[in-house]
Amino acid sequence: MKYVLWTLIAGITVISCSKPIETPQPNLPVAVKKIKEIRNSPNDFRTYTFNADGSLQQYAAQFTSRTDGAISQYNLGFQYDNKRLVKLQAANGYSLYYYKDGKPHTIQSYNQHNSLFATSFLTINEKNQITEIVEQFKVPVSNHLAETKTLLFYNTQGNLIRREYYSRQDLNDPFEFYYKQLYEAYDNKIAVPEEVSTDYFLPGFVLMKNNPTKIITVDKMGLTGRVDRFEYTYDSDGYVLTKKHFVENMPNPVTPITFSYTYW
Known part of the structure; x- marks a missing residue:
C-alpha cells in the first residue's frame, strides 16, 4: 500500500538473530500534544492538521528531491x-477503506479517472x-510486480522491531524475499504517531510508541546495505524537539539531516 499511495500521490511511477532491545518504560508526558510541523529546511517540511476529536484531517508535504532543486x-x-477512516483523497486519486469485525481490512486505490489500480x-x-x-496491482507496475507483501513484528512494548518486504511478478508465483529493516534500538520518550502512520496512510495505528535510534x-x-542512526532532543514534556538523522555504512559520506518539530 505504501508503494501504491506514493504512486497515487506523487503521480510517479534472514531474520535477525540478535535479541531485540527492550525499551525502558517511559514517563508519561505532562501534556498531550499534537504535531503541527516537521521541517528540515525552508523548502522541506510536513504539516498536520486535526479535527476536533483529534483525528488527522489534513497532511501536506513539500520537498526537494531533484538535483535541479525543483x-x-x-x-x-x-x-x-x-x-473510522473511510477515504483518503489526493490530487490525482483516492483510496477507500473497508472494515471487517471493526478493523480496516481492505483498501482500494483509484486514479483520478476512477479506475481501480490496486487493492491492499x-x-x-x-x-x-x-x-x-499485501498489495495487489490490477495492472503490474513498472518493474512488473503483481503483488507485494510487508510483514511487521513488534516487541512486548509495542515498538516495531522488524519489517520484511516480499514481492512476486505473478500471482501464481511464490513470494520472494526482497529486504528487511531491523529496528535495533529505541529511546524511552513518546513518539509522534502521525509521523509514522502517514508513511502508510493509516492514522490511528501505532507502529512504534518510542523513537527509533538505530x-x-x-x-x-544477508548483507547490511545501510545503517540509519538518530539523535534527539526533547522538550520538558518529553516530546521530540529535534531529530538528527545519520546514514552510515554507505560508500560515500552522507551529511546528517536535522528535523525540527513544532506542536499545536
Whole structure:
C-alpha cells in the first residue's frame, strides 16, 4: 500500500538473530500534544492538521528531491465515518477503506479517472497492530510486480522491531524475499504517531510508541546495505524537539539531516 499511495500521490511511477532491545518504560508526558510541523529546511517540511476529536484531517508535504532543486508538493485529506477512516483523497486519486469485525481490512486505490489500480489487504492482531500488508496491482507496475507483501513484528512494548518486504511478478508465483529493516534500538520518550502512520496512510495505528535510534537495512543476501542512526532532543514534556538523522555504512559520506518539530 505504501508503494501504491506514493504512486497515487506523487503521480510517479534472514531474520535477525540478535535479541531485540527492550525499551525502558517511559514517563508519561505532562501534556498531550499534537504535531503541527516537521521541517528540515525552508523548502522541506510536513504539516498536520486535526479535527476536533483529534483525528488527522489534513497532511501536506513539500520537498526537494531533484538535483535541479525543483520542489514537489502533495496534500492528503482524510474523511471519516463514526471515527473510522473511510477515504483518503489526493490530487490525482483516492483510496477507500473497508472494515471487517471493526478493523480496516481492505483498501482500494483509484486514479483520478476512477479506475481501480490496486487493492491492499491488512492483517491486524488482537493488540490492534498491523502485522501484514499485501498489495495487489490490477495492472503490474513498472518493474512488473503483481503483488507485494510487508510483514511487521513488534516487541512486548509495542515498538516495531522488524519489517520484511516480499514481492512476486505473478500471482501464481511464490513470494520472494526482497529486504528487511531491523529496528535495533529505541529511546524511552513518546513518539509522534502521525509521523509514522502517514508513511502508510493509516492514522490511528501505532507502529512504534518510542523513537527509533538505530535502523539496519539488510538485503536478500544477508548483507547490511545501510545503517540509519538518530539523535534527539526533547522538550520538558518529553516530546521530540529535534531529530538528527545519520546514514552510515554507505560508500560515500552522507551529511546528517536535522528535523525540527513544532506542536499545536
